[in-house]
Structure formats: C-alpha cells, structure tokens
Amino acid sequence: MLEAWYLELGEGAADIPEERIREIREEIFQKLPGNSGGKFPAGILLAAAAIAVIMVSLILEVVFHRRDLVVQHVTHDIPPGGNRAVLTLSNGQKIDLTHASNGSIAVQQGTRVLKNRAGLLVYDDSVGPEAKAQAGENTVTTPVGGSWQLNLPDGTRVWLNNSSSLTYPSHFRGQPDRMVTLAGEAYFEVAKDKRHPFIVKSGGQEVKVLGTHFDVNAFANEHVVRTTLLEGLVTVSAADKKLTQKLFPGNQSLLQGGSLKLTRANLEQVVAWKNxxxxxxxxxxxxxxxxxxxxxxxxxxxxxxxxxxxxxxxxxxxxxxxxxxxxxxxxxxxxxxxxxxxxxxxx
Structure with missing residues (x-):
C-alpha cells in the first residue's frame, strides 16, 4: 500500500502535509491483519515503526532530487571527492596516481606496477631478474575526499576509502602469509589461497582469512573498529590475541577499548561508500x-x-x-x- 501511494503521487510526495501523512498511516493501520480497531498489537506497532522509517527514507531521497538550496550563507559550493591517491614505493619514491599515465609506472623486486585504462592499480607478479629479491613495502594513501581501487600482487582486490592508507609487500613470494596493514577503511575481495592466509592488521586488531569478502572500518576518530563479513569466513582477534571472534556472513565485530563484540550488520549501509x-x-x-x-x-x-x-x-x-x-x-x-x-x- 505504501509503494502504491508513493508511485501514485510521485515527486509530489515530498509536499504532503504531516496531517495527511498521519491520516494515510491510520488508514494503513486499520487495514492491517489482526487490527480490531482498539489498541495496536505489538506486531502492528513494529510494522508501524518500519513504515515510518521507510516513509522518512523515501521522502529524504525525493527531497534530495527536487528541493532548492536552503542552507544558509552559501558563498560557494564544495564538490564531492573523487579518485585521488598517492603510491609510495619501497625506495621512498612517491607517485601521484591521479595524474600518472596509464601503463607501467614502476618495476621493483621483479614485480611490475601498472595503472590500467580503468584507473585500477595492478601488480604484475612476473618473475624477472629480481625474482628472488626480498619484498619491499608499498603504501597507497588516499587524502580527505579521495578513494582508489587496486589489485594486490596475489590478485586480491581492494577498494580504499577516503582518508585511508594500505601498506603491503611488493610481492608475496616465499612468505608464509599475506599480511597488509590498514588505517581508515577498505573493502577486500581476497584471492583464495589455502596455504597462505590473508591477514589485515588495523586499529589494534587482526583479521585472518583464506579467501572472502569483507569490510574493515578503522578510522581513528570513530573510536570503534568495525569488521563486517559479506561472504566466506573470517577470524577477528585483538592485537594481544586474548579476544577472538569468528564471523559468518552478515556478522559485524566491534572492537572498542577492552571488548570485542559481535552483532548483525546492515550490509547495504556498510558497503554504501564503495557503491x-x-x-x-x-x-x-x-x-x-x-x-x-x-x-x-x-x-x-x-x-x-x-x-x-x-x-x-x-x-x-x-x-x-x-x-x-x-x-x-x-x-x-x-x-x-x-x-x-x-x-x-x-x-
């Protein structure tokens, strides 16, 4: 009924007076199964709460598209962020990925670093003259208002949110695990490798996986480190290894102070920034x-x-x-x- 009402009114829904919204809500309540016209049963109240949230969300989206500017004292507008990041190589060289040309941008320890046509940072782990060289550390850093995507040398795909950095080896050859360090937020689609666990260190915790999709939110000013699993299985441990939680799809761990809690996640909200x-x-x-x-x-x-x-x-x-x-x-x-x-x- 709510969808029919919304589609019938279209964009005009944003201008409906609160009085009329209350009337419509009452009409919906009266027609819900099990309502005898007296006090609302618990189930009806839950339905009412859900309807109220949906209506506010729908109105917010409609208003976003059609309302004129009402913010006070705007002298100039501020555009959104975009694809901006800097790659720091193991030798200290910094490469502005935003302005770097497509194609090969560096070669180190037998691994070629490329920026493809889609702007994705890719590592070609080809065996060159330096194949046996020890891996060096690379870091991709996004500024405030920046984000970037990259493929790690093992094929793991990473979406890096703004104000974040990811540090990882230039190759994983000869290493017992695939360890990276995150500050800020990133979404990972980990390439499967049962013999070499993928480990993310961030915000006083470690996330250990073999191959899965998950998001880690470890911004310093959020005070809570959130790890959310979308696919597969991960183990989250506090840095001292005294606290450990196993996550299944839809789970989110919350690390704050001396506690590591488990809860259900709103997956759409978690990956909204990525989308x-x-x-x-x-x-x-x-x-x-x-x-x-x-x-x-x-x-x-x-x-x-x-x-x-x-x-x-x-x-x-x-x-x-x-x-x-x-x-x-x-x-x-x-x-x-x-x-x-x-x-x-x-x-």
Missing amino acids: GYFRFDNTPIEQVMRELARWYDIDVRFDGTLPTEKLNGRISRSKNISKVLSALEATKTVHFKMEGRRVTVMK
Missing part, C-alpha cells in the same frame, strides 16, 4: 558529519545542543555538499550554515 553513496540507518548526526567531513574536506562545528533524532536514508556521494545538506535539512531535524569550508550544525 557511491552515503547510507544512514538510525545514524546520529555526529557520525553523519564525520562521514561528510572525510569526503568533502570540511571543518564541522556544532552550535548548541545536538539533535537527538537519528537519520535514515540514502544520498549519492557524487553531489555537491549543498545538495546533501539540503536533503538533510529537509528532514527538519537539523540545520546548517556554510562559511567557506566551515559547516556549522544547528538544531
């Missing part, structure tokens, strides 16, 4: 603004008491920041003032 959008699921405004700050390179300030309402919805990461802030303002839970690259959050 090109922000996804909020009962997300506090402070967390929302940290995500925006890392992508748009803005200075966020808070004026007065923070809103207690949580935000839900999905917004493209390819839009200028004014569009994103306008969509958030349309929820009527928060307001913004822009002055250059400073964004002030007001209730």
Whole structure:
C-alpha cells in the first residue's frame, strides 16, 4: 500500500502535509491483519515503526532530487571527492596516481606496477631478474575526499576509502602469509589461497582469512573498529590475541577499548561508500558529519545542543555538499550554515 501511494503521487510526495501523512498511516493501520480497531498489537506497532522509517527514507531521497538550496550563507559550493591517491614505493619514491599515465609506472623486486585504462592499480607478479629479491613495502594513501581501487600482487582486490592508507609487500613470494596493514577503511575481495592466509592488521586488531569478502572500518576518530563479513569466513582477534571472534556472513565485530563484540550488520549501509553513496540507518548526526567531513574536506562545528533524532536514508556521494545538506535539512531535524569550508550544525 505504501509503494502504491508513493508511485501514485510521485515527486509530489515530498509536499504532503504531516496531517495527511498521519491520516494515510491510520488508514494503513486499520487495514492491517489482526487490527480490531482498539489498541495496536505489538506486531502492528513494529510494522508501524518500519513504515515510518521507510516513509522518512523515501521522502529524504525525493527531497534530495527536487528541493532548492536552503542552507544558509552559501558563498560557494564544495564538490564531492573523487579518485585521488598517492603510491609510495619501497625506495621512498612517491607517485601521484591521479595524474600518472596509464601503463607501467614502476618495476621493483621483479614485480611490475601498472595503472590500467580503468584507473585500477595492478601488480604484475612476473618473475624477472629480481625474482628472488626480498619484498619491499608499498603504501597507497588516499587524502580527505579521495578513494582508489587496486589489485594486490596475489590478485586480491581492494577498494580504499577516503582518508585511508594500505601498506603491503611488493610481492608475496616465499612468505608464509599475506599480511597488509590498514588505517581508515577498505573493502577486500581476497584471492583464495589455502596455504597462505590473508591477514589485515588495523586499529589494534587482526583479521585472518583464506579467501572472502569483507569490510574493515578503522578510522581513528570513530573510536570503534568495525569488521563486517559479506561472504566466506573470517577470524577477528585483538592485537594481544586474548579476544577472538569468528564471523559468518552478515556478522559485524566491534572492537572498542577492552571488548570485542559481535552483532548483525546492515550490509547495504556498510558497503554504501564503495557503491557511491552515503547510507544512514538510525545514524546520529555526529557520525553523519564525520562521514561528510572525510569526503568533502570540511571543518564541522556544532552550535548548541545536538539533535537527538537519528537519520535514515540514502544520498549519492557524487553531489555537491549543498545538495546533501539540503536533503538533510529537509528532514527538519537539523540545520546548517556554510562559511567557506566551515559547516556549522544547528538544531
């Protein structure tokens, strides 16, 4: 019924008064099975909560596409981030991947480093004159507002989020495992190799896998290290190895202080950044603004008491920041003032 209502009204749904929305909600409640017209049973209340969240999310997306700018004092807009990263080779040489030409960009320890036509950083682990040379460390670093994709020498594919860095060997030949170090956030599709476990060290923990798809969020300013499994099986351990959790698909581990907890994850929200959008699921405004700050390179300030309402919805990461802030303002839970690259959050 909700979908039919939304499709019938189309973009005009964003302009429906709250009074009418309440009437529609009551009509839906009255027609739900098991409702006798008295107090709502627990199941109906749960359904009501779900409907309310869906309606707010739908309205947020519609408003995002059609509302005019309502953010105060905008003198200039801020564009979104993009593909920007720097590769640091084992000899200390730095290569700006954004402006590097396609093709071979370096050769080290018998391994060729290439930037393909799609902009993907690829390692050709061909056996050259230096095949027996000890592997050196390479690091890909993304700035605020930057992201990059790369294929490691073993074929593992990595999506590196903004404000992040990944350090790894120039080749894995002759090593008992495939160990990399992450700061920030990355999504991994690990090439299968039963004899050589793939290990990610990040934020005071280790994730050990043989071949799987997972996301690690270890931003320093988030205070919680989140590891989310989408496919396969992984083991997450605190750095001292005293705490260990085994993750199955859909699980997320939370490492904070001296505890390592396990919970169910909203997979769409976890990989939203990789797929090109922000996804909020009962997300506090402070967390929302940290995500925006890392992508748009803005200075966020808070004026007065923070809103207690949580935000839900999905917004493209390819839009200028004014569009994103306008969509958030349309929820009527928060307001913004822009002055250059400073964004002030007001209730």
